[in-house]
Amino acid sequence: MSLREAYTTLFLSILDKDGEIKDTADLKHEGKSVDQETVIGVLKSLESREVIKYETISREQLVLTEEGADIADNGSYEARVFYAVPEGEENGISVADLKSKLGQAAQFGQGRAIKNKWIKKSANGGFTRAVESIVDESQNLLRDIREKGAYHDEKVVKDLKKQKHISASKVTSYRVVKGDKFTTQIVKEETDITEEMLKSGEWKTATFKKYNFNAAGVQPRSGALHPLMKVREEYRQIFLELGFSEMPTAQYVESSFWNFDALFQPQQHPARDAHDTFFLSDPATSDRMPMDYVERVKQVHSVGGYGSIGYGYDWKIAEAEKLVLRTHTTAVSSNMLYKLAKEFQETGEWKPVKWFSIDKVFRNETLDATHLAEFHQIEGVVADRGLTLGDLIGTLHGFFKKLGIQKLRFKPAYNPYTEPSMEIFAWHDGLNKWVEIGNSGMFRPEMLLPMGLPEDVAVIAWGLSTERPTMIKYGYNNIRDLVGHKCRLDMVNRNPIARVDK
Ligand SMILES: N[C@@H](Cc1ccccc1)C(=O)O
Incomplete structure (x- = not known):
């Protein structure tokens, strides 16, 4: 009980x-x-x-x-002194012996024991008893209290x-x-x-304690940003400092057209498979596409143009209409660049741009300790006349320097929409190796020219994930500790935006 x-x-x-x-x-x-x-x-x-x-x-x-309790238990100091003095001996006890026997208590009790006439000075400067027995009233008083x-x-x-x-x-x-x-x-x-209750069937008759919905919860000691949002804020700040402006990314659903076709990604490309991409079922398609531009995209894919021979396959609008959860934020960039080209076509005026976005993308991946079906992409885009690969490399150095990353290496890569393409590697001191941190490239003319951008305008772009640097920065080994309902809450204490002082 x-x-x-x-x-x-x-x-x-x-x-x-x-x-x-x-x-x-x-x-x-x-x-x-x-x-x-x-x-x-x-x-x-x-x-x-x-x-x-x-x-x-x-x-x-x-x-x-504590001292009072000690007296109640072990007697007053003067009583301890009295009992330390041997009975009936001529010489009694020396001051030094008394001290070594009782410690501090000897000092405290000596005076009172004399005042109470319990002990007296002996011939050789020590103490002898002055009475036969005593009543320890101090002790009794404290016991009583x-x-x-x-x-x-x-x-x-x-x-x-x-x-x-x-x-x-x-x-x-x-x-x-x-x-x-x-x-x-x-x-x-x-x-x-x-x-046990389930096994024995006891749960059917048991009485359960009601939830107390009025109970006060634990007062959080600080407000905090989720680590991913904190990292997003840091990247956003860097882009803003570098004079970039943010692209609108609220729309997770895109047509395959903006996600793939506008980016000169052929319709047979493996990334467009259901294994890699989430397709929507209701509604499954969209026909809200600028049809004249769609026609130019169809041409460049199937027969080429703008100095390109194209892919030479039968491009189908049905494939482009399929709605997907965007697989990369480059879908936003393609949409934005098309609008920029349209503005140029209408006004004849060219405005260079520096854009960025940081938001969610979705991929139908096998989930494991480092992969989820959704993650955040950081994307940078610069469009101007006469940009070269040197500008891309220089811009990336400038960007990563702000993050404290000085040593970069680039490896030739392939993207359907960029040429040349480069994977970005950074030297990680802690891990003592080069780690891949992003992907980049110069958008292809097959992508830019059908949009209607000026022929001498080049667009450099790069992308990276927020999860990877966040995991490295905050020491998460499993992405499930960072994202979702199992998110470790101790991060709240480790990453406060404001702490309440106690
Ligand atoms: N879209 C690419 C990243 C990228 C962006 C821009 C240019 C080149 C590459 C990706 O998802 O990995």
Whole structure:
């Protein structure tokens, strides 16, 4: 039986017999005063079920300090001195011996023992007993106070407080009466459904404790950004400092046209397979595409143009209309570049741009410790007349320098929409190796010219994920600790945006 159960039984039997508990401070359980902290827990639980009602009694109580308790247990210092002096011996005890026997107590007790005429100086400068026996009133007084928690003589109390042998402390106890639904038959309330209960069928008849929806939650000590959002904020800040403006990325669903076709990605490309891409089923397609531009894209894919021989396959609009969850934010870039080209066509004025975006993309991947079906992409795009690969490399150095990454290496790569394409590697001091951190390239003329951009405009672009640098930065080994319902909440304490000082 737990203490709480024992108290419950105790209270209910008293109430049943006497109709009232005058003061829980007077109650004893197994010879000891009941613990008022446990008492209030039991009372609250019984009160919530209307079995009892209670009111609080507050009063001051005298309690012994550590020193006071030592005196109550082991005697006053003067008494200790008296007992340390041997009976009836001429020479008694020397001051040094007394000190080594009693330590500090010798010093404290000596004077009083003499004043009480319990001991006296001996011929050789030590002490001998002056009386046969003593009554240790200081000890008795403290024992009495410990027992009763009070003392009638104000002056004595004041003195003892001054000597730091006692102190006053507030104590709370309770008066208890029967409630409207008083009963001595308390059914045990279960808090959890257990495997045993399920196996034995006990769950069917068990009484479950109700949820207390009014209970106050744990007060968070700080507000915090999710680590991914924190990293996103850092990247956003870097782009803004470099004079980039943010592309609108709220739309997760794109037509295959903007996600693939506009990027000169052939319709047979493996990335367009359902294994890699999430297709929507309802609605499955969109016909909201600028048809004249669609026609130019069809041409460049199937027969070429703009100095390209194209892919030479039968391009189908049905494939382009399929709605997908965007697989990269380059779908946003293609859409934005088309709008920029249109503006140029309409006004004849060319405006160079520096854009970025940081948002979610989706890929139908096998989930494991480092891959989820969705992640955040960081994308940078610069469009201007006469940009070269040197501009791309220089821009990437400038961008990564802001992140504290100085050593970069580039490896030739392939993307359907960029030529040349480069994978970006950074030297990681901690891991002591080159790590791949992104992908980049110069958008192909087959992508830019059908949009209607000026022929001498080049577009450099790069992309990276936020998850990877976040995992490295905050030491996450499993992406599931970073994203989703299992997100480790201790990160809140490690990445505060503001902390409440206690
Ligand atoms: N879209 C590419 C990244 C990229 C962006 C821009 C240019 C080149 C590459 C990816 O998903 O990996």
